[in-house]
Amino acid sequence: MKLEQITVRHIKMPMKAPFTTSFGTIDEKEFLLIEARDQSGTVGWGEAVAFVAPWYTEETLKTTWHMLEDFLIPILLHKEIGHPDEVSALFSSIRRNCMAKASIEGAVWDIYAQQTKQSLAQALGGDKERIEVGVSVGIQSSTEALIDLLKAHVIKGYKRVKVKIKPDHDVEVIRAIRAEMPDLPLMVDANSAYTLNDMDVLQQLDVFNLLMIEQPLAVDDIVDHAKLQRKLKTSICLDESITSYEDARKAIELGSCGVINIKIGRVGGLTEARRIHDLCKENNIPVWCGGMLEAGIGRAHNIALTSLTNFVLPGDTAGSSHYWYEDIITPEVIVEDGYIRVPQTAGIGYTPNRKVIDELTISKKVYQ
Numbered sequence: 105m106k107l108e109q110i111t112v113r114h115i116k117m118p119m120k121a122p123f124t125t126s127f128g129t130i131d132e133k134e135f136l137l138i139e140a141r142d143q144s145g146t147v148g149w150g151e152a153v154a155f156v157a158p159w160y161t162e163e164t165l166k167t168t169w170h171m172l173e174d175f176l177i178p179i180l181l182h183k184e185i186g187h188p189d190e191v192s193a194l195f196s197s198i199r200r201n202c203m204a205k206a207s208i209e210g211a212v213w214d215i216y217a218q219q220t221k222q223s224l225a226q227a228l229g230g231d232k233e234r235i236e237v238g239v240s241v242g243i244q245s246s247t248e249a250l251i252d253l254l255k256a257h258v259i260k261g262y263k264r265v266k267v268k269i270k271p272d273h274d275v276e277v278i279r280a281i282r283a284e285m286p287d288l289p290l291m292v293d294a295n296s297a298y299t300l301n302d303m304d305v306l307q308q309l310d311v312f313n314l315l316m317i318e319q320p321l322a323v324d325d326i327v328d329h330a331k332l333q334r335k336l337k338t339s340i341c342l343d344e345s346i347t348s349y350e351d352a353r354k355a356i357e358l359g360s361c362g363v364i365n366i367k368i369g370r371v372g373g374l375t376e377a378r379r380i381h382d383l384c385k386e387n388n389i390p391v392w393c394g395g396m397l398e399a400g401i402g403r404a405h406n407i408a409l410t411s412l413t414n415f416v417l418p419g420d421t422a423g424s425s426h427y428w429y430e431d432i433i434t435p436e437v438i439v440e441d442g443y444i445r446v447p448q449t450a451g452i453g454y455t456p457n458r459k460v461i462d463e464l465t466i467s468k469k470v471y472q
């Protein structure tokens with residue numbers, strides 16, 4: 105394929121409920137949508153998942169647009185691409201900026217899947233027919249409100265829940281949840297809010313039979329996580345710390361984690377995500393697919409990735425209606441009994457809804 109035209113749209117989507125982490129609250133999601141067209145007219149879509157502010161990792165909506173416009177789009181436009189795996193090699197002269205790279209690489213994967221008449225899942229080598237779904241719950245106004253919400257999610261069939269913690273919003277909250285829901289498949293995510301000075305609190309969390317503790321320590325750390333993992337029986341799951349295959353290899357070698365959360369954007373695309381999946385499989389490290397509060401395009405890519413065999417733990421890719429009044433794809437992503445069916449039709453298996461996309465577009469630019 106040769107990309108002839110790339111359209112970047114800045115989308116703003118109201119959220120049904122605000123999402124609060126240790127760093128703040130998001131109540132509307134702004135992101136970039138990438139539409140790429142090749143010389144034969146096939147159109148592929150990608151979503152740049154970076155937030156407006158750099159609280160999760162260093163990338164932002166504006167840095168992803170800058171990288172796309174000034175570096176990544178000029179590299180790909182009018183270049184012959186045989187297979188999407190070539191995109192990461194073409195981007196190898198550009199350091200990091202993983203979410204920017206992943207957004208356009210995702211569109212190339214979509215075009216490739218359509219042209220080879222496979223679903224994106226099949227193109228990646230995934231064979232699950234359906235995937236297990238969990239849900240991530242932000243910090244709530246009170247523990248009672250949180251527990252009510254968790255109960256509602258269990259009734260809806262979600263296979264596990266993840267609760268956000270931060271200093272002074274941790275042990276007592278989890279104790280209260282466990283008192284009412286002792287068997288709930290439960291995990292916590294700290295988004296890097298602790299240090300080894302908090303060993304005492306982190307060890308107290310070890311008694312609650314949690315599935316895992318996600319990213320307790322610094323975003324760029326794997327050394328202290330290894331020290332912490334040696335003191336805990338609960339698996340540490342790394343999120344922010346793993347931005348590449350090399351990061352994953354080193355973390356596994358050091359014993360920094362027992363589980364890895366793979367996010368396509370955080371690791372620079374589907375090709376790198378699949379390499380990390382394969383590495384973890386060889387090393388008996390279970391993985392699951394994390395979320396970035398994606399709209400439908402990003403959600404579709406997550407579903408395809410999760411169809412690979414070593415995604416053995418439920419991910420954060422919940423249904424469209426959990427986040428959005430109206431998603432940007434048809435059909436929307438639907439969860440039934442805690443499962444999402446992996447689409448079998450060519451490409452991502454969902455159709456972008458141009459009417460909704462146009463309504464939500466704040467600005468757009470066409471590159472050709």
Ligand SMILES: O=C(O)CCC(=O)c1ccccc1C(=O)O
Nearest residue numbers: 160240295394395396397398420
């Ligand atoms: O529901 C989702 O898409 C994931 C929710 C979530 O936990 C999250 C949301 C925004 C940024 C980081 C994270 C995270 O996994 O740490």
Ligand SMILES: [Mg+2]
Nearest residue numbers: 293318319343
């Ligand atoms: Mg996380």
